[in-house]
Amino acid sequence: MKKLTFGSLIFAFCCGMISSAFSQPAPQPETTCFESRKGASEVIKRDLQPGWPNVKCSPLTGAVLWWGDPFDGTVPMGKMPLLDKIPPGHAVVKPRSEKIALMPMCGVACHNGVGPKFNPPKLPTSKKPTPIPTMAAMVPDLQNLQHGRERIWCLDCHHTTQRNKLVDNFGDPVSFDQPQLLCGKCHGDKMRDWRDGIHGKRIGEWASTGKKRWFTCTECHNPHNVQDGARNRGFIQIAPETPPQLPKGMKDAKHELLHGVAQH
């Protein structure tokens, strides 16, 4: 008797599953698009309000073309020299930590402040390059570190004992959410341009003291491979969108290839 009840229970459960699979509408496939660096700045499309999406994505490239709310998912930028004229909370960024897959393990499970948990457990004694097969296997870009053309190494950027932190010039920890404080150690000119809104990208209010989201350096640049393979130059290019529609009545844009030089 007991057995039968159990069997019929399973039967009922299975029927329930099958019937609900038929009666419910198929779930919509999740649309994921990237904001700046493909594979490192993904955002899931959803409605902020009915009919008002958080992002519109390019069907061609999968890149975000429009933001429904430029401050969605942002946090205050944190202390940034010379940005103190902007009212508190008006300079915001999207945190990087939640995008970094290995983050929950870095400073806790693997490097607990004593050194790697394998034998012999010791911290590197210099910043000189040494092969790290375990890391290279997890993050392929570390196999042959491109950034700096062989003149910089892990601990120029990562904190020696706090592996879930980056490092500033004094050896103090810097949050992964403030990569500008790291990159600015060596690329001061770029950091200054970025702070002034000339390099990189900002979205939000137009007024100089208005609220803006700054895209952080690592949202665009892969810190381990800034030379971008064969291109050997600064930025992983993204596929271009199709050109805009021509104005009514214009057949092609060939005239744009001709530069009107005054004839005398």
Ligand code: HEC
């Ligand atoms: C130029 C500075 C720099 C150097 C040099 C550097 N890193 Fe990084 N690394 C970063 C930054 C910044 C991030 C965070 C990236 C992000 O926000 O997407 C990071 C992320 C990581 C991660 C997490 C990646 C993930 O996808 O989860 C690991 C692991 C790592 N670095 C290991 C290393 C090792 C090992 C070396 C040396 C072989 C090294 N890094 C060299 C700056 C650097």
Ligand code: HEC
């Ligand atoms: C410890 C110093 C150091 C730090 C920190 C550092 N870089 Fe670099 N970076 C270099 C060097 C050195 C080069 C190589 C320049 C060259 O020889 O072309 C370089 C090159 C680059 C290039 C390519 C430039 C080009 O013309 O090809 C980019 C982009 C770049 N870095 C971005 C970053 C970003 C983003 C960060 C922060 C995540 C960062 N860097 C942190 C030292 C550094």
Ligand code: HEC
């Ligand atoms: C919105 C995306 C974006 C952000 C954010 C961004 N960059 Fe860039 N960066 C670019 C592009 C695009 C280039 C042009 C690369 C090229 O010419 O191939 C570039 C070029 C560079 C170069 C190389 C310049 C050269 O002469 O070749 C460096 C160094 C650099 N960026 C550092 C930084 C630092 C440091 C930050 C943060 C303070 C930052 N970038 C933020 C997109 C960005």
